Amino acid sequence: MSGDGDGGASVRRLADWDADRLRALAEEYGTPLYVDDLARVRANHARLAAAFPDAEVLFAVKANAGAHVLRALRDAGAGAECASAGELARALDAGFDPADVHYTAVNPPAEDLDYAVSVAAAHPALTVTAGARDTIERLDERGFSGRFCLRVHPGVGAGHSESVSTGKDAKFGVPADEAVEVLADADSRGFDVVGVHAHAGSGIANDQLDEHARVVATLANVARATATDLDLEFVDVGGGFGVPYHEDEAPLDLDAVAERTRDALDGVDATLTIEPGRYLVADAGVLLTEVNTVKRVSESVIAGADTGMTTLVRPAMYGSYHPIRSLVADDRPTEEVSVVGPVCESTDVLGEARDLPAPERGDLLAVGNAGAYGVEMASQYNSRPRPAVVALDGGESGVARRRETLADVTHAEDTADTYQEP
Structure with a gap:
């Protein structure tokens, strides 16, 4: 990553992420792919703790309950605020001292x-x-x-x-x-x-x-x-x-x-x-997606991507804006592009009328500020497997959450005691 992944800058823009490394991660791990930068998580915590030097800082686990994120914040000195039994279990599993945990x-x-x-x-x-x-x-x-x-x-x-x-x-x-x-x-x-x-x-x-x-x-x-x-x-x-x-x-x-x-x-x-919650992890995460369909209708340009509202629901649910960046060479002319997903819903839109290089099949796009309420709100709607998550820590990277398969989607039914095929 370029810029302030482990520094103190108060904001990390999508443009600050290193395009070459993001392309390499997509090549290695596939898309759609969430990428969480733990150095940035720690930097955000340090800045917050400096502004509130006498405060107890509890991370709102609902923003990103990944074990990699929880352990990074535990080691940085944060506690955990848990809104469910599942979050409480995950915080304890991640090693938080119960004295630093609120349910x-x-x-x-x-x-x-x-x-x-x-x-x-x-x-x-x-x-x-x-x-x-x-x-x-x-x-x-x-x-x-x-x-x-x-x-x-x-x-x-x-x-x-x-x-x-x-x-x-x-x-x-x-x-x-x-x-x-x-x-x-x-x-x-x-x-x-x-x-x-x-x-x-x-x-x-x-x-x-x-x-x-x-x-x-x-x-x-x-x-x-x-x-x-x-x-x-x-x-x-x-x-x-x-x-x-x-x-x-x-x-x-x-x-x-x-x-x-x-x-x-x-x-x-x-x-x-x-x-x-959001403040610690949002700009520490991006979502990578690949364009698979380009459609030109009247004055509109639509880029169909391999991810949508099942992977990042905030635009559909709240009308939220997330920056979108094309990771192709910047010598193409730009045009207004709407980036849409593969879900059979009109609300399945990641961004409308964005100024992006003219899209082509195979282009890699990055969606910014995806570290908070991204993978946590992902679903299997349309029977779609949820994406993988990769954790970055300095020059190292590794899978923090594997990509689901179609077998994962049907696992709860396949292992049920009733309504099985004779």
Whole structure:
């Protein structure tokens, strides 16, 4: 990689990736292919930790749960924030100390809650977060008496779209005006109440710092109101720190975020906890895909690729923009090209009207900022196997997740006990 894979620059653009190396990886491992650069993951963590020197940093595992990513962040000093039993299991398998792990599920299924309570019993340093009175009752019914954090609904949201503006969504957390009462209830049940938590949303930008600060101030008010009765260890302000997906978009002013956060917590005697996900891994990943079909219709140029919404669903689900770069020689004339996938859906579009070299079959394309919520949200829709993932670390590379086969797609049916062909 060229540029700052192991440096401190606040943004890594798609143009900063070394085209020759990406072409070599595609040649060796095939396409579609996710590529994660662990040096960049570590650099992003170091920059964040420098901006928040006194904070506990927990990686939001849902952004990228690959064992290679988890181990890199564990070694860098991060903890893990887990939204499901599966993420909790993967964090523990990756070697995170349970004292550095928070389980923060929303409306957890019974099996998930059973597992979390059993883990907490075996590892009392684990912190369990709940965002509903019912969840507190369900924990109590299971005999939970461990470290407890309450998720608060601040009524204020931010993020790259309404779909991820969780701070405004009543699905998440106990209303702020009920938080003190609910914390007292958890304490009376014998829970070890250690913190409060809230989250504004995913993809917070520079122009949304007011909303972020209001969420933090809401938590600060709850912490102050409970100070005489409870000795809170931490105030968890969530993550959601955004990254620039558009080429001309400025990077997040992390120092400004940190300053606004500290100001909003003024006077609160508790450790600050943050839960970055996207910020640590998004620009550390690219998705490589090969053009297999070129179609010219009227004034439109369509490049059909071997990957689409089953591999990277964010454009179809959220209308998200991801930069696209052609890795062919740059001496071709450019034109407006729409890059589409092989799925039988009109929403199966990676990018529309992009200024790219005139496409030809066999061209290799790179899709940027694919390290967060890329492979994690990949599916087998249309019975398509999910792609391989390659991890880079300096000059080394290796398969972190093998490419699925058609046999993998049907494995759960082939191994079922019923409905087999006689």
